[in-house]
Amino acid sequence: CTTGMRTGEEPLNLRWCDLQQQEFKYKDGKKKAYIAVIRHGKMAKETVANKKKTTLSREALLNADAVATLERLFYVRYGVKLTIDEIIKEAKTDTLFIGNKGKAPNFRDSFEQYQNYLSKSKIKPNQRYTLYSCRHEYINAELDKGNMAIRDIADQVGSSPETIHKFYKKYKAIHRAARILTPEDIAKFNPESEEDK
Numbered sequence: 001c002t003t004g005m006r007t008g009e010e011p012l013n014l015r016w017c018d019l020q021q022q023e024f025k026y027k028d029g030k031k032k033a034y035i036a037v038i039r040h041g042k043m044a045k046e047t048v049a050n051k052k053k054t055t056l057s058r059e060a061l062l063n064a065d066a067v068a069t070l071e072r073l074f075y076v077r078y079g080v081k082l083t084i085d086e087i088i089k090e091a092k093t094d095t096l097f098i099g100n101k102g103k104a105p106n107f108r109d110s111f112e113q114y115q116n117y118l119s120k121s122k123i124k125p126n127q128r129y130t131l132y133s134c135r136h137e138y139i140n141a142e143l144d145k146g147n148m149a150i151r152d153i154a155d156q157v158g159s160s161p162e163t164i165h166k167f168y169k170k171y172k173a174i175h176r177a178a179r180i181l182t183p184e185d186i187a188k189f190n191p192e193s194e195e196d197k
Contacts, residue, residue, distance in 0.1 A: 002066040004138035004157035006041055007131035012104050013040035016092035019062075019070065021085060034062040034084055038158070058158050070096070107131055139168050144175045 005011050018037040023030045039057040062070070067084045073096060075081050082090070099105030111131050119127075135157065142153050143164075154161045181189075 001134040001138055002063050002069070003036070003060045004135050004142075004153075005038065005060060006135060006158065007107065008041065010038050010041035010158075011107075012095065012097060014038070014096045016074070016087060016090065016094060016096060019084070019088050020059075021088055034067055034088075035059045036062055041158070058155075060156055060158075073097075136168075139164065143168060146176065146179050 014036055018039065020035050020037060021032050022035060023032055037057050037059055071082065071084055071087065074087050077094075077098070095104075097105050097107075108131060111129075115129060139153060139157060142148050142156075143150075148156075150161045150164050153159075154164050
């Protein structure tokens with residue numbers, strides 16, 4: 001939900017050693033940020049160069065919530081409380097997520113169980129979501145915020161700007177109104193009534 005990754009192979013094949021700290025230019029100096037190198041899933045491709053097979057990857061930027069979650073996950077998994085920098089330094093080759101008896105976790109069933117739990121108080125009984133809803137929500141939330149260019153959203157989630165335009169943007173036009181309409185537009189569309197005065 002905090003990265004926009006596709007469900008399935010992208011998160012299930014992430015390893016601790018796929019987490020990196022990098023620097024970027026910010027105002028008058030450099031700042032650090034964290035990324036996950038995604039090597040598996042729909043967008044993963046293999047190429048052969050100089051008789052050596054190489055897997056192409058993409059990088060997903062991690063926000064503070066994602067980093068805090070990874071630090072908690074590391075603690076649950078290993079019983080050691082480390083910062084993200086210490087986790088990266090260890091460069092463990094274990095996958096981040098592991099299920100019962102060392103098998104891949106079944107996120108779909110866990111998500112369904114959590115939904116059933118929430119349906120008692122938070123979600124309408126006829127409203128159902130899938131794991132893909134998390135990716136969908138991430139993309140829509142970033143579009144609604146309006147802080148990120150569509151190209152950046154597409155790169156983050158491993159998609160194309162065309163896909164974002166086709167499947168997401170058209171449904172959220174009203175959410176751009178506060179950013180796009182001028183105060184004059186808003187006043188014209190919403191004349192004050194006597195009750196508002």
